[in-house]
Amino acid sequence: MKQSIKRNGKAFIVLGPSGSGKNTLINGACKNIDNLKAIKRYITRTKIDINEDYNPIDEKIFTQMKSENLFCTTWNANNCNYGIHKDAIDDLKDGKNIIFAGSREYINNILYDISSSIVIHINATSNLLSQRIFDRKRENEFEINSRIKRENYNLPTSTKFVENNSSIDQGIMNLTALIKSLI
DSSP states (O other): OOOOOOOSSOEEEEEOOTTSOHHHHHHHHHHHOTTEEEOOEEESSOOOOTTOOEEEOOHHHHHHHHHTTOEEEEEEETTEEEEEETHHHHHHHTTOEEEEEOOGGGHHHHHHHSTTEEEEEEEOOHHHHHHHHHHHTOSOHHHHHHHHTOOOOOOOTTOEEEEOSSOHHHHHHHHHHHHHHHO
16 A cells, blocks of 8 residues: 655665666665665575575565565565565655665556655666676576566656666766765
């Protein structure tokens, strides 16, 4: 259920294809911006990626938390369920700026649940995406190719874009500068 909430903080939802560097850039921007808090997602996946800070959770507990309205938004992507704890709304009310990685297929659901969000899309070349996904060692070659070849998706017209085609430091600088210009 969508609620009208008066907020002082801003919510940044970072999107981009697998391997674009969403979590790496989010972590770096949070180190560079005092009033920016990375929100840990709950994901029904075991903890295997050290660059992705999330709460691993099993399906049963996820379903229970969802039925108890403990999430302000949930979605399903890549055969996993994702959720943002409702405490994120309290952070916004308290004037904190929050940021988390969303999923491009379900951006409209997320925007519905967390209104007045700012969407940021991370771009990278397909060669870089393939290499980064391969380096994570989570997917096989077929799965990597499937991720790279996914169809494009509709982004809100207000979406902001960040390039992450060179060094990680440059990508972090690009995201940091954008967010600072928006808060």
